[in-house]
Amino acid sequence: MPTFDRIHLVVLDSVGIGAQPDANNFVNAGVPDGASDTLGHISKTVGLDVPNMAKIGLGNIPRPQALKTVPAEEHPTGYVTKLEEVSLGKDTMTGHWEIMGLNITEPFDTFWDGFPEEILTKIEEFSGRKVIREANKPYSGTAVIDDFGPRQMETGELIIYTSADPVLQIAAHEDIIPLEELYRICEYARSITLERPALLGRIIARPYVGTPGNFTRTANRHDYAVSPFEDTVLNKLAVAGVPTYSVGKINDIFNGSGITNDMGHNKDNNHGVDTLIKTMGLPEFEKGFSFTNLVDFDALYGHRRNAHGYRDCLHEFDERLPEIIAAMRENDLLLITADHGNDPTYAGTDHTREYIPLLAYSPAFKGNGVIPQGHFADISATVAENFGVDTAMIGESFLEALV
Numbered sequence: 001m002p003t004f005d006r007i008h009l010v011v012l013d014s015v016g017i018g019a020q021p022d023a024n025n026f027v028n029a030g031v032p033d034g035a036s037d038t039l040g041h042i043s044k045t046v047g048l049d050v051p052n053m054a055k056i057g058l059g060n061i062p063r064p065q066a067l068k069t070v071p072a073e074e075h076p077t078g079y080v081t082k083l084e085e086v087s088l089g090k091d092t093m094t095g096h097w098e099i100m101g102l103n104i105t106e107p108f109d110t111f112w113d114g115f116p117e118e119i120l121t122k123i124e125e126f127s128g129r130k131v132i133r134e135a136n137k138p139y140s141g142t143a144v145i146d147d148f149g150p151r152q153m154e155t156g157e158l159i160i161y162t163s164a165d166p167v168l169q170i171a172a173h174e175d176i177i178p179l180e181e182l183y184r185i186c187e188y189a190r191s192i193t194l195e196r197p198a199l200l201g202r203i204i205a206r207p208y209v210g211t212p213g214n215f216t217r218t219a220n221r222h223d224y225a226v227s228p229f230e231d232t233v234l235n236k237l238a239v240a241g242v243p244t245y246s247v248g249k250i251n252d253i254f255n256g257s258g259i260t261n262d263m264g265h266n267k268d269n270n271h272g273v274d275t276l277i278k279t280m281g282l283p284e285f286e287k288g289f290s291f292t293n294l295v296d297f298d299a300l301y302g303h304r305r306n307a308h309g310y311r312d313c314l315h316e317f318d319e320r321l322p323e324i325i326a327a328m329r330e331n332d333l334l335l336i337t338a339d340h341g342n343d344p345t346y347a348g349t350d351h352t353r354e355y356i357p358l359l360a361y362s363p364a365f366k367g368n369g370v371i372p373q374g375h376f377a378d379i380s381a382t383v384a385e386n387f388g389v390d391t392a393m394i395g396e397s398f399l400e401a402l403v
Helices: 038-046 051-056 092-099 117-127 141-155 179-191 233-239 269-280 296-302 307-326 378-387
Strands: 006-012 079-084 159-161 167-173 202-211 214-217 222-225 244-247 288-294 332-337 356-361
Touching: 006 092, 006 269, 006 307, 006 378, 038 307, 051 307, 051 356, 117 179, 141 159, 141 167, 141 202, 141 214, 167 179, 179 202, 179 222, 233 244, 233 288, 233 378, 244 269, 269 288, 269 307, 296 307, 332 378
Parallel strands: 006 288, 006 332, 167 202, 244 288
Antiparallel strands: 079 356, 159 167, 202 214, 202 222, 332 356
């Protein structure tokens, strides 16, 4: 019998908790990541009030006193620690894949100067549409359609851009480039970016609607990912007959591998929380693992270096946390973590190489405290031990500490 009938893992995308020892090996607009601290700097610069995460023990996670995020709790309700990444990367896929037990020793390719002409020309020849060269660089997804959407509406050209992640994104107005055509172009782009020097983690279709000055991205986004190069704990759960539920972009990040029930994309964080709560209430979900990504912290505020918006987004999630806890059953385990940092007070617009927090809560807990610092993959090893399946490449379980 598993220790917990159900485990719910929630990734607060990019909510890092301080630079890792190797952070200076990673740069952000030419500045090493060694002074980055997403939660610490938000708290210091614009204030942070997250009483529900604090109650579990967020403020009890060991870190320099000067960079405390919230006050420590004398009697927290859960267990906490911070986890270190060992993989070579600080992107979404690397973080999530390591959380599920993989060690990424060769990072995906990124294109800070835009994609080479060879790729753009191939896409033009396949699609019969020109590519707007001025957009071909790392760009905010909303800024790029504000800047080039009017031109696309006039000419039908493709808006192709990238970001801090190893991704190629294609933005298309749904009235100008129909969804079916956009998806077909993205599928082709996927087929030509599977090997170095252009090994990309994801191709992302970014449809939008509206008029100049009032463009809005729609929920018809679609990601075309590569599958993990080796089985993750998700695969091991699925093979063992343990149901796995994905909420948000989790299914895309793993290219469906090991996911037995995809609950769909999130329109925003609140919609993702709604979907998670709905999933937790499914009568058939008697045992198993749910895996949720809430991306607004990263996509809307981290990359745009908006510390106030990031803080408000954290407050919003914290206000919803009691609803998630209320949806838990007596023998459920809730794990809250992140996948990398994205310090909104830092240089550039890239992710930051940071530790991630780990908050663990269960109605069944009789104790609380700080568990030893570990690595991202320890989450997967804990899930694996709980359900009696093998671990993946790396990870050490902390299940026995959760009492």
